[in-house]
Amino acid sequence: MHCNRYHKPTTRREMLVTCATGFGGVALAALLGDRAYGAAPTDNGSGAIPALPANPFAPRPTHFAAKAKSVIFLYMDGGVSQVDSFDPKPRLATESGKPFSMKIEPTQFNNNGATLGSPWSFKQHGQCGAWVSELFPNIAECVDDLAFVRSMTSNFSEHAAANYFLHTGSGMQGRPSMGAWALYGLGTECQNLPGFVVLNGGLIPVGGLDNFNSGFLPAAYQGSIFRRGSEPLANVRPADVRPGVQEHKLAAVRELDAAVRDRWGAADPLESAIANYELAFRMQASVPEVADIRDETPETLKLYGIDQPKTEKYGRQCLVARRLVERGVRFIELTCGGVGHDRWDQHANLKRGHEDNAVATDKPISGLLKDLKARGLLDQTLVVWSGEFGRTPFAQGSDGRDHNPFAFTVWLAGGGARGGVTYGASDEYGYKVVEGKATIHDLHATMLHLLGMDHKRVTFRWGGRDMRLTDVHGELIKPILA
Helix, strand or coil: CECCECCCCCCHHHHHHHCCCCHHHHHHHHHHCCCCCCCCCCCCCCCCCCCCCCCCCCCCCCCCCCCCCEEEEEECCCCCCHHHCCCCCHHHHHHCCCCCCCCCCCCCCCCEEEECCCCCCEEEECCCCEEEECCCCCHHHHHHHEEEEEEEECCCCCHHHHHHHHHHCCCCCCCCCHHHHHHHHHCCCCCCCCCEEEECCCCCCCCHHHHHCCCCCCHHHCCEEECCCCCCCCCCCCCCCCCCHHHHHHHHHHHHHHHHHHHHCCCHHHHHHHHHHHHHHHHHHHHHHHHCCCCCCHHHHHHCCCCCHHHHHHHHHHHHHHHHHHCCCCEEEECCCCCCCCCCCCCCCHHHHHHHHHHHHHHHHHHHHHHHHHCCCHHHEEEEEECCCEECCEEECCCECCEECCCEEEEEECCCECCCEEECEECCCCCCEEECCEEHHHHHHHHHHHCCCCCCCCCEEECCEEECCCCCCCCCCHHHEC
């Protein structure tokens, strides 16, 4: 009450409208002009990613000529032992059973035993003479196409943090996956399938689906998880059997979304939802077709090991990966399902565990490499084989190996990787890097380079600064580039 008159209270919305042109409006305009809060990215001459197109999956130009068009990432969940696979250490055999002579860093479980020699023998293969354990007789036939990095390191020795680091370049949860970065930077040549596909072998890695998430990038770039079988995605077949019904429903959704967009402006959740709705509609024909391998020849099925129970599961993943590459999908990751043991994470029963996992994956991976090469696809497809870390050269207990982030082996094939080379070295025990140390950031930088992108220029404004997959790190592993 004022002067015997009643004044209606001002609502919050009325207050905001009234103050819109005041100091609050000036501050809001400044915030919206910063891409960290609302503005679209622009190319100011730095070569950074320009504003997102209306179709977030549209192909984008590379920074320079690309060697690879697609990536197949063979994720060896749990951590393969480098000294039992591709990095032989004769000294381990001569000192097996004796106390380990080097200083032992803190391990995951601190149940450290004696020096443990490899249960498997090594031989040289191919014209390059690369050493390969008898665990991988089929991959050994492909060594002239492989670039081995024996000096890879990780910043983390625990599965979840190491998985995030391998997949996103950060040991913390919530950052964009490397597949999301590749899709954001390049788009995809296939508009009827997701540009970033994860083939689920039956066991999601420690750390969960955030290993394949889009983080602070637009939600359209997150990985799509394909399960095994003829229907990799739920609801991939239309529920409406009458012609035109689904189209009318989608048209109504588009109309509602457009009305909201016209009223409130563009917003990532809405734009991503619209893009995903439209992609989902197109996928109803494409996904069942790409997962149906009945049109493959018996010779091809045998090449991938799909005719054998122990190799059928992973062989099917490898074959679907090739079919996705043929259709222009940008980034495909294969996960390792359990085959009677805890992935490659053998803290005990090393011999049986590594042998079972090697049998399950060796022939399918070899089949993938040979098939890609025979079809002329290997030159434009980068295949990367890696776990999140390696394993200790001394025993955990008596018959296992603990986590070792100080030295492990990865390999790359095709897509501009130089075949038949071995880069870097670990010490005589395979414990720590002594030559050509490489980091996960270096691996990411090299992968982006082969896709035609400068890792320092693939950025997204978030939290007040330009973020990238390699953060402020990363150097090319030049000796493995063709």
